[in-house]
Amino acid sequence: MKIALIGYGKMGKTIERIAQERGHEIVSIIDIDNQNDFESDAFRSADVAIEFTIPKVALENYKRAFAAGVPVVSGTTGWSEKLPEVKADVEKNGYTLFWSSNFSLGVNVFMAVNKYLASLMNNFTDYSVEMTEAHHIHKLDAPSGTAITLAEGIIEKMDRKTAWVKEAATKPEELVIKSIREGEVPGMHSIRYESDVDVITITHDSKNREGLALGAVIAAEFTAGKKGFLGMNDLLKLG
Incomplete structure (x- = not known):
């Protein structure tokens, strides 16, 4: 599977390593200094983007990924007051967003x-x-x-x-x-x-970030090819 990373801090680097260990290809890495890459062919080729950034930029990241036709898996928190609005937008426009406050x-x-x-x-x-x-x-x-x-x-x-x-x-x-x-x-x-x-x-x-990163990659594997607003209950069927 082809994965794009949005955010390349400690979590992004851990996700990169685990994704590659599971046989996936990282085709694009977007961070603060290369925002124009949302419009690149490399980013558009991704089956899914995994986004871990900060609240003030997360929603714009989703919009730019959706505009490129790329589904998003995101663990960025701090914007939950906008959640109903984002869910409605995803469902209305046929986008794909897997969001969880915690992927462990x-x-x-x-x-x-x-x-x-x-x-x-x-x-x-x-x-x-x-x-x-x-x-x-x-x-x-x-x-x-x-x-x-x-x-x-x-x-x-x-x-x-x-x-x-x-x-x-x-x-x-x-x-x-x-x-x-x-x-x-x-x-x-x-x-x-x-x-x-x-x-x-x-x-x-939590002992470390490994569980979060692994969960995000598993969520990306689950999300590829699906539509709508998804979460860990959909993946794990915990009810």
Whole structure:
């Protein structure tokens, strides 16, 4: 399969290596200094583009890839308020976008466990719930896209929570997400339920970026030849 890379930082380089190890060809690499390559024959020849950049440029990257007729797999977060608009645009125009806030298999299993636990804890109102997430100092968005997805899963399953907030709640129906940025932490997400008598905690702690990069390449393999807005539930069938 022919793959284009959009963004060539640490994640892009890891994706490049894993894609090549799986027998794929990298036909184009687009970074900040060669934006005109979106219009190149090399980029247009790609079966799929994998995009890991920053929030302020991600949506424009999608548009330029779509204009070139190239499907996109993206893990850029920090723009989720635009998600309904992007989904509608993809479906209306017959584009292909596979987006996930996290491509790790373990994280997506964790997300399914999170929803199941929230549905159980919905019946036990003596428990409070909050989340803590930690990432490296280079991560620009806080809370992380994964934390927001986890929070949305809790809100979906728990009647007493209706919205997430950063750092501190002012209303009992708010779910607190605490964000830590330190060192080179790949990513940690922990959800804590506490009552007067005990604490229940579930945690996912990434060891490195390898799982994210591998998941992105597997998503690209899945996405090639498909249409519409896709995600990890489509790939992994976790429900």
